[in-house]
Amino acid sequence: MTMPEAEKRISELRAVIREADRKYYVLDAPDLTDAQYDKLMAELKQLEAENPQLVTPDSPTQRVSGAPLQEFPSVKHTTRLLSLDNVFDLEGLRGFDKKIRDVFPAPFYETELKIDGLTVEVVYEDGVMVQASTRGDGVTGEDVTSNVRTIRSIPLRIPATVSRLEVRGEIYMPKASFLRLNTECEEQGRNTFANPRNAAAGSLRQLNPAVTASRDLSAFFYEIQFADGKEFTSQEEKTAFLKEMGLPVNPMNALCNGIEEVWVKQQVFLAARHDLPYDIDGVVIKLNDVSAQKALGETSRCPRWAIAYKFPAEEAETVLKDVTLNVGRTGVIAPTAILEPVQLAGSVISRATLHNFDYIAMKDLLIGDRVVICKAGDVIPEILRSLPEKRNGTEKAIPIPERCPTCGGAAVRSNGEAAYRCINPDCPARLRESLRFFATRDAMDIEGMGPAVIDLLLEEKLLSGIADIYTLNMFQLVVLDRMGTKSARNLLNAIAESKKRDLPRLITALGIRNVGTRTALEICKHYTSMDALMEATVEDLQKIGDVGPIVAESIAAFFANEKNRELIARLKEYGVNMELYQQEELPQLLAGKTFVFTGTLSSMTRQDAGEIVRQLGGKVSSSIGPSVNYLVEGASAGSKHDKAVSLGIAILTEQEFLSMAGKESDIPAGTNNEPEQLSLF
Numbered sequence: 049m050t051m052p053e054a055e056k057r058i059s060e061l062r063a064v065i066r067e068a069d070r071k072y073y074v075l076d077a078p079d080l081t082d083a084q085y086d087k088l089m090a091e092l093k094q095l096e097a098e099n100p101q102l103v104t105p106d107s108p109t110q111r112v113s114g115a116p117l118q119e120f121p122s123v124k125h126t127t128r129l130l131s132l133d134n135v136f137d138l139e140g141l142r143g144f145d146k147k148i149r150d151v152f153p154a155p156f157y158e159t160e161l162k163i164d165g166l167t168v169e170v171v172y173e174d175g176v177m178v179q180a181s182t183r184g185d186g187v188t189g190e191d192v193t194s195n196v197r198t199i200r201s202i203p204l205r206i207p208a209t210v211s212r213l214e215v216r217g218e219i220y221m222p223k224a225s226f227l228r229l230n231t232e233c234e235e236q237g238r239n240t241f242a243n244p245r246n247a248a249a250g251s252l253r254q255l256n257p258a259v260t261a262s263r264d265l266s267a268f269f270y271e272i273q274f275a276d277g278k279e280f281t282s283q284e285e286k287t288a289f290l291k292e293m294g295l296p297v298n299p300m301n302a303l304c305n306g307i308e309e310v311w312v313k314q315q316v317f318l319a320a321r322h323d324l325p326y327d328i329d330g331v332v333i334k335l336n337d338v339s340a341q342k343a344l345g346e347t348s349r350c351p352r353w354a355i356a357y358k359f360p361a362e363e364a365e366t367v368l369k370d371v372t373l374n375v376g377r378t379g380v381i382a383p384t385a386i387l388e389p390v391q392l393a394g395s396v397i398s399r400a401t402l403h404n405f406d407y408i409a410m411k412d413l414l415i416g417d418r419v420v421i422c423k424a425g426d427v428i429p430e431i432l433r434s435l436p437e438k439r440n441g442t443e444k445a446i447p448i449p450e451r452c453p454t455c456g457g458a459a460v461r462s463n464g465e466a467a468y469r470c471i472n473p474d475c476p477a478r479l480r481e482s483l484r485f486f487a488t489r490d491a492m493d494i495e496g497m498g499p500a501v502i503d504l505l506l507e508e509k510l511l512s513g514i515a516d517i518y519t520l521n522m523f524q525l526v527v528l529d530r531m532g533t534k535s536a537r538n539l540l541n542a543i544a545e546s547k548k549r550d551l552p553r554l555i556t557a558l559g560i561r562n563v564g565t566r567t568a569l570e571i572c573k574h575y576t577s578m579d580a581l582m583e584a585t586v587e588d589l590q591k592i593g594d595v596g597p598i599v600a601e602s603i604a605a606f607f608a609n610e611k612n613r614e615l616i617a618r619l620k621e622y623g624v625n626m627e628l629y630q631q632e633e634l635p636q637l638l639a640g641k642t643f644v645f646t647g648t649l650s651s652m653t654r655q656d657a658g659e660i661v662r663q664l665g666g667k668v669s670s671s672i673g674p675s676v677n678y679l680v681e682g683a684s685a686g687s688k689h690d691k692a693v694s695l696g697i698a699i700l701t702e703q704e705f706l707s708m709a710g711k712e713s714d715i716p717a718g719t720n721n722e723p724e725q726l727s728l729f
């Protein structure tokens with residue numbers, strides 16, 4: 049490819065990837081499969097590696113580019129980032145409204161979810177993200193640009209409508225990602241985060257952007273601090289502009305006529321609270337009219353035209369009746385509190401996580417204590433504190449385990465870890481958890497193989513290892529209690545279907561210590577088959593971005609273990625896919641596109657070319673018409689050329705067609721007609 053061609057292709061790929069990011073992260077309506085996306089990204093990375101002078105900071109490949117920092121430089125905000133006053137009830141809201149109505153009768157209010165995350169300010173210059181910072185004290189914050197760049201819902205480039213745009217939003221971690229991260233931390237014996245807000249803050253304030261990139265952070269934007277040469281007359285207009293710029297804006301935000309309507313809206317938000325995928329801690333109410341906002345002004349810390357209504361705290365008092373121990377798939381022994389059931393935040397709570405034994409000591413917990421519980425960031429119940437003043441002397445200490453509660457093997461605490469682990473690889477509890485994990489949605493996604501079915505199969509001794517899943521048959525299943533013919537058939541179908549999963553899923557499913565979904569995806573960018581990965585050395589593995597010495601050691605140790613090699617060999621024998629993509633899962637790069645081939649192609653027949661198009665989701669037509677997207681011309685092409693030109697149809701050389709289809713081509717450039725137009729697909 050010549051340099052101008054590469055430049056053109058790079059800019060097309062960037063545009064497609066940016067749009068895919070926007071559809072996925074902002075509109076929540078993805079239109080490419082992961083495989084298609086990865087393929088485009090791989091092509092872009094390759095082209096940029098071949099043409100380093102064409103790499104720009106706003107390229108989607110540059111999301112993780114900064115080297116680890118020693119400390120965060122400070123940033124002076126050009127416009128002060130104000131805070132909000134709080135009210136806690138209807139009376140407080142009416143008080144706020146009254147002060148406004150004294151000056152502006154009949155106000156409209158923009159009512160927004162108060163996202164429980166942390167403020168970020170992002171600056172765009174001529175449409176390119178140039179800086180992102182935390183709020184700090186409102187005047188000076190920390191420069192977290194390299195980290196914010198890794199957050200895929202925040203565009204690196206926006207339409208260059210204004211020369212400088214400063215926007216404010218909230219970075220958060222979705223509840224599900226928070227739970228996943230904490231499970232991972234627990235598995236690795238690291239400290240867990242108390243709630244999604246702390247997890248988001250901890251993930252953003254990482255000196256190494258690669259760590260931030262590995263955490264699932266997202267954002268909503270809600271304020272324009274500055275837009276060069278642009279004036280807004282209302283909050284509503286600002287929100288519309290943020291959306292127009294492709295920035296994520298919360299879809300629940302609503303305009304209310306008067307404070308009573310705000311109160312009704314607040315109840316709607318409160319009712320939706322527990323079903324939202326992220327935490328909110330209240331509602332923010334903003335006077336809609338910007339000229340009225342300006343007239344009201346601000347106090348030293350907060351605007352007079354906006355207020356936060358904080359939802360009531362959700363806490364309850366109960367009794368810590370007992371502590372049970374659960375053994376995870378890596379052997380971590382996790383203590384769980386058994387509580388006197390109590391109503392909290394819309395559900396009855398009878399268990400709470402205790403994380404590890406350091407946590408129990410830190411909270412000074414005894415069995416029999418009265419304790420105050422809350423939902424940590426609205427998700428998992430947690431013990432806030434014990435109430436030692438209510439003890440009567442019958443309370444008992446919580447013993448530290450010396451043995452695994454399931455197999456009786458030694459429980460060991462390794463250096464630097466908060467957790468105790470069962471070190472017996474054959475512990476039945478570890479097998480059960482490994483099986484559960486293997487079948488989960490993020491791993492092999494075996495529908496119908498939930499915890500209850502796994503327990504049943506274990507009880508019946510039908511499973512004694514992961515590979516046994518693929519030996520199950522109809523005769524074994526139909527005789528089981530609680531399993532009819534139909535469920536048995538469905539389960540076997542789901543198991544058969546899971547053999548086609550791609551390699552990253554299989555690697556995740558194996559439950560290699562320190563290797564989660566994201567690392568598995570990174571690994572597969574370098575190793576496209578299980579065989580190749582199994583032979584990789586610790587040094588080889590460390591060449592993968594994201595993989596440091598600990599992860600590399602974990603992977604190598606996993607494959608050095610004879611039992612694990614045997615497991616892989618059996619999975620292979622049963623037909624589980626061990627390659628990056630399955631044949632039938634080829635990325636549908638040409639979906640929705642119609643091709644016509646003309647002339648003699650040099651590297652294949654027209655039939656072969658048609659087959660490639662069909663395999664990649666496209667269509668082939670024999671004649672030029674308005675529904676045709678591309679004419680691919682070989683040598684001595686005929687009259688189709690002129691017709692295609694008259695209809696404005698893109699004309700491709702054989703080489704361009706092959707590169708569009710993601711196939712390596714060895715046809716020298718310039719042996720065919722020059723294209724009239726290069727294609728975007």
Ligand code: IVH
Nearest residue numbers: 130132160161162163166167218270332356
């Ligand atoms: S407006 C002048 N809107 O809540 C504008 N803040 O307690 C001030 N927050 O520091 C902020 N969601 O970090 C605003 N929809 C929203 C918000 C929001 C969350 C946070 C923000 C702010 C804090 C104030």
